[in-house]
Amino acid sequence: MSTAAVVTGKHAGSLRGARLPKWAPLAIAAVSIALGLGISAAAGLHSKIQWALIAALLHVVGTYGIAARVEGRRQAKDRVATSLVWVAFLLAVVPLASLVWSTVRRGVKVLDLYFLTHSMGVVADSEPGGGIYHAIIGSLEQIGLATLIGAPIGVLTAIYLVEYGRGRLAKSVTFFVDVMTGIPSIVAGLFILSIMLMLDLQPFGFAGSLALAILMMPVVVRSTEEMLKLVPNELREASLALGVPKWRTILKVVLPTSIGGITTGIMLAVARIAGETAPVLLLVFGNPFINNNPFEGAQASLPLYIYQQYSQSAGSPHAFNRAWAASLTLIAFVMILNLAARGIARWKAPKTGR
Amino acid sequence: MAKRIDVSGLTAYYGSHKAIEDISMTIEPRTVTAFIGPSGCGKSTFLRTLNRMHEVTPGGRVEGKVLLDDEDLYGAGVDPVSVRREIGMVFQRPNPFPTMSIFDNVAAGLRLNGMHKKSELQDVVEKSLRGANLWNEVKDRLNKPGAGLSGGQQQRLCIARAIAVEPKVLLMDEPCSALDPISTLAIEDLIGELKERFTIVIVTHNMQQAARVSDRTAFFNLAGVGQPGRLVEIDDTERIFSNPSVQATEDYISGRFG
Numbered sequence: 001m002s003t004a005a006v007v008t009g010k011h012a013g014s015l016r017g018a019r020l021p022k023w024a025p026l027a028i029a030a031v032s033i034a035l036g037l038g039i040s041a042a043a044g045l046h047s048k049i050q051w052a053l054i055a056a057l058l059h060v061v062g063t064y065g066i067a068a069r070v071e072g073r074r075q076a077k078d079r080v081a082t083s084l085v086w087v088a089f090l091l092a093v094v095p096l097a098s099l100v101w102s103t104v105r106r107g108v109k110v111l112d113l114y115f116l117t118h119s120m121g122v123v124a125d126s127e128p129g130g131g132i133y134h135a136i137i138g139s140l141e142q143i144g145l146a147t148l149i150g151a152p153i154g155v156l157t158a159i160y161l162v163e164y165g166r167g168r169l170a171k172s173v174t175f176f177v178d179v180m181t182g183i184p185s186i187v188a189g190l191f192i193l194s195i196m197l198m199l200d201l202q203p204f205g206f207a208g209s210l211a212l213a214i215l216m217m218p219v220v221v222r223s224t225e226e227m228l229k230l231v232p233n234e235l236r237e238a239s240l241a242l243g244v245p246k247w248r249t250i251l252k253v254v255l256p257t258s259i260g261g262i263t264t265g266i267m268l269a270v271a272r273i274a275g276e277t278a279p280v281l282l283l284v285f286g287n288p289f290i291n292n293n294p295f296e297g298a299q300a301s302l303p304l305y306i307y308q309q310y311s312q313s314a315g316s317p318h319a320f321n322r323a324w325a326a327s328l329t330l331i332a333f334v335m336i337l338n339l340a341a342r343g344i345a346r347w348k349a350p351k352t353g354r
Numbered sequence: 355m356a357k358r359i360d361v362s363g364l365t366a367y368y369g370s371h372k373a374i375e376d377i378s379m380t381i382e383p384r385t386v387t388a389f390i391g392p393s394g395c396g397k398s399t400f401l402r403t404l405n406r407m408h409e410v411t412p413g414g415r416v417e418g419k420v421l422l423d424d425e426d427l428y429g430a431g432v433d434p435v436s437v438r439r440e441i442g443m444v445f446q447r448p449n450p451f452p453t454m455s456i457f458d459n460v461a462a463g464l465r466l467n468g469m470h471k472k473s474e475l476q477d478v479v480e481k482s483l484r485g486a487n488l489w490n491e492v493k494d495r496l497n498k499p500g501a502g503l504s505g506g507q508q509q510r511l512c513i514a515r516a517i518a519v520e521p522k523v524l525l526m527d528e529p530c531s532a533l534d535p536i537s538t539l540a541i542e543d544l545i546g547e548l549k550e551r552f553t554i555v556i557v558t559h560n561m562q563q564a565a566r567v568s569d570r571t572a573f574f575n576l577a578g579v580g581q582p583g584r585l586v587e588i589d590d591t592e593r594i595f596s597n598p599s600v601q602a603t604e605d606y607i608s609g610r611f612g
Contacts, residue, residue, distance in 0.1 A: 166412065234449040238512070240410060242463035242519055243439030252466055256453040350452030350501065 018070050025083065028066065032059035056087045100331070107328025110321045116329070120288035120300075125309065126316035132326050134290040138299035139333075142205050142284065143274055145294060146212035150273075151266045153213075154220025161221070162228040163250055180218040188214040189279030196283065203285035205294030208301070211279035216269045223265025227258040260345035267341030271334045277303040302330045356383035356553040357423045357440070357522040359404060364418035365582075366396070366403050368411065373399045375582035377418075379572060381523075386545060386554045388564035388591065391574030392606070396583025397557045400574070401525050404555065405441035406434040422522070439467070442521035446528040448508035450500035450515070457496040459511055463519040478518055486514035487544050506537025513544065517552070524548065526556040530563065542567050561607060565595050573603045 036055030045051060063083045067076035115131040123130035157177070161170055188211045196207055231254050239249040255262070280286075285298040286308055306323045313319030359381040366374045374396035381387050389397040402408040403416050406427060420427040427437050450459045458465070460479045469475065479496070483489040488510040492503070500511055509529060516524060526545075530538040545554060545567045558564050564571050572588035587600050598604050 232449070234445060234447060235451060237407060237410060237443075238445065238449045238451070238515075239462070239466070241405065241407060241438055241443035241445075242466065242515065243435055243437075243442075243521075244463065244466040245435050248466050252462075253451055253453075257451070348453075350499075 017072060020067060020070055024066070025063065025079070028062050029059050032056070032062055059083055060087065103324065103328050103331060106321070106324035109325065111325040111328055115325055119290045121290070125313040125319050128318040130322065132302065132305055132322070132329060134287065135300040135302045135305035135326065136329070137290060137292060138205060138284065139274065139301040141294040142208045142212060142280070142299070142301055143270060145206060145209035146216055146273055147266070147270055149209065150213035150216035150269070151220055154217045154269070155224050155262060157217070157221045158224035158228055159250060161225055163246070163254070177218045177221045180214070181222065183215065185211070185215055185276050186278040186282070189282040192279070193282050203283055203298045204296055205284050205291070205299040207283040208280045208299075209294065211283055212273040212276060215276065215279070216273050219269040219272060220266055223268065224262050227261035227265060228254060230261065231257045257350060260348035263344045263348070264341040267337050271337050274334055274337070275303050275330065277307050280304045281307065302326055302333070306330070356551065358383045359523060359553065360421035362419045364400070364403060364416065364420060366399050366408055366414070366416045369413035372582040375584055377585045379585060379588050381553060381555060383553045384549055385569040386549050386556060386567050387570045387572060388568035389555070389557045389572050389574060390559070390561060390564050390606070391583070392576070394583070395574040395576045397574050398527050399583070401527055401555060401557050404523070404525055405443055406437045407443060409434065439519060440521055441523040441525060442516040442519060444509070444512050444516050444524065444526045444529050447532050448505055448512050450503070450508050450511050452499070452501045454500060455497045456492050456500045456503070456511060459500040460514045460518050462515060467519070482514040482518040485517050485548070486510045487540060488514055504537075506533050506540060509533060509537065509541060510544065513541070517548070521552065523553040523555065526554065528557050528559060531559060538563070565591060571595070573598070573600075573606065575602055575606070
């Protein structure tokens with residue numbers, strides 16, 4: 001059969017073709033890396049990025065060449081696609097892993113219970129000691145208040161858009177939510193700052209919360225909207241057909257069905273604002289002392305603390321260590337939030353009971 | 355308890371598209387009326403106008419009268435929510451609430467309408483599940499999620515949920531089309547029992563089913579693509595299936611359609 005001969009190459013009439021052994025991709029990768037290192041050494045290239053790129057290129061080309069010889073063109077393309085996916089995966093994971101690794105390595109130097117429970121009150125930026133208690137308090141209060149404002153407004157807006165919104169008002173709300181998504185954090189900070197200046201107020205934590213709430217709202221609206229759209233219309237109709245009013249249907253059927261996803265969305269929005277520095281710098285200003293009252297006086301926050309330890313300590317290694325430890329704390333905080341969101345999503349997900 | 359429905363000159367739209375035109379019929383209490391007809395002829399739309407579910411669809415609106423024992427469902431000041439408490443509905447695909455247990459699913463209608471006494475709820479749930487022939491299968495796992503039941507059981511759960519609020523009329527939109535023959539038989543038997551207490555209207559694509567369960571049958575058709583659906587005739591089921599007065603009905607029933 002002539003067509004079969006074209007498809008399978010050497011083994012005319014057979015469904016079986018030659019296959020590379022399972023270890024082949026790994027072997028090709030190892031050889032590529034070795035060659036990449038060798039070429040770099042020979043040519044006197046010192047950058048790690050250069051040899052890694054050479055290795056990646058060799059891997060892809062080598063895979064195609066070898067596979068095309070042994071297995072045929074179609075399988076070769078398949079293998080190239082697979083190796084491209086792997087290269088892309090590594091390119092994405094390497095920076096992430098290296099970021100986490102260097103933060104952990106440098107962060108653990110001063111991170112201990114003392115560090116978490118003391119402020120910078122009487123410690124100069126260039127000296128050892130001190131801690132981030134005041135920044136943790138500030139961050140928690142500012143983020144908490146921002147969430148209290150931003151999450152309900154965001155969720156209610158999404159409910160309006162999905163369940164009630166028709167016509168021009170809904171379209172313009174959607175448009176402005178999209179615009180808000182693109183607001184740079186510093187602009188949100190400047191907006192609140194202009195109000196603060198009009199009212200002649202001094203920096204305080206709640207002002208930061210307001211700016212953070214502005215940044216948080218569009219994220220919550222978008223994610224909640226998507227989650228509400230996922231609730232099948234049949235459930236709404238089933239409830240309406242039982243003679244349940246629409247608002248109760250939303251409250252008792254639609255929201256419980258999607259609560260897992262909505263919570264995840266809110267948590268991700270919280271994680272997003274937890275790292276904001278610019279508006280906090282403008283509105284909360286920073287404060288080495290513990291200030292428990294978010295409504296009066298300057299406060300600290302974790303990202304702001306990191307920034308100020310780095311920029312205002314004139315290169316003191318102690319301040320650098322503290323900045324890294326605070327970074328690690330912040331990453332851990334965001335990670336715990338994400339894990340909590342996943343836990344809630346799994347706990348609240350509709351159950352099948354099977 | 356069951357009530358009569360009188361429809362006169364009913365026309366329903368989706369936006370500017372006219373879906374059904376000028377339908378008039380009477381549905382007697384404690385009977386089963388089946389709607390048959392080709393896909394897209396407006397059977398389901400008409401069914402949904404009977405408990406004002408049609409207007410839930412964006413752009414859906416209705417002209418004409420639907421009288422429930424002399425009270426116009428589309429009259430001024432009529433609350434669609436109270437209409438739906440009188441006229442319940444079972445859908446094509448079983449749709450138990452995924453976040454609720456079997457018990458909560460059946461109690462949903464009552465609870466969402468403000469009944470909270472545990473003992474009363476228990477009585478109603480048991481009575482409704484017995485009414486839907488599901489009690490024996492689920493009595494030991496009332497707290498398990500409703501979505502864990504089989505398709506046929508889920509549909510009977512939805513029927514139990516619908517009859518728990520004691521409607522006067524029960525509308526069923528192809529309730530067996532997603533079910534196997536055994537579950538279908540269970541539901542058809544159930545319809546026979548329920549008609550002692552409720553007025554039942556059922557949409558079905560299964561002609562044998564219409565012949566088996568219904569007392570009266572209405573045949574819907576549409577003149578052509580893009581034309582609104584119309585009621586061709588409504589008569590006793592026996593007459594429709596043996597000696598219909600319109601040729602189109604006979605053609606459809608005997609498979610010489612289109």
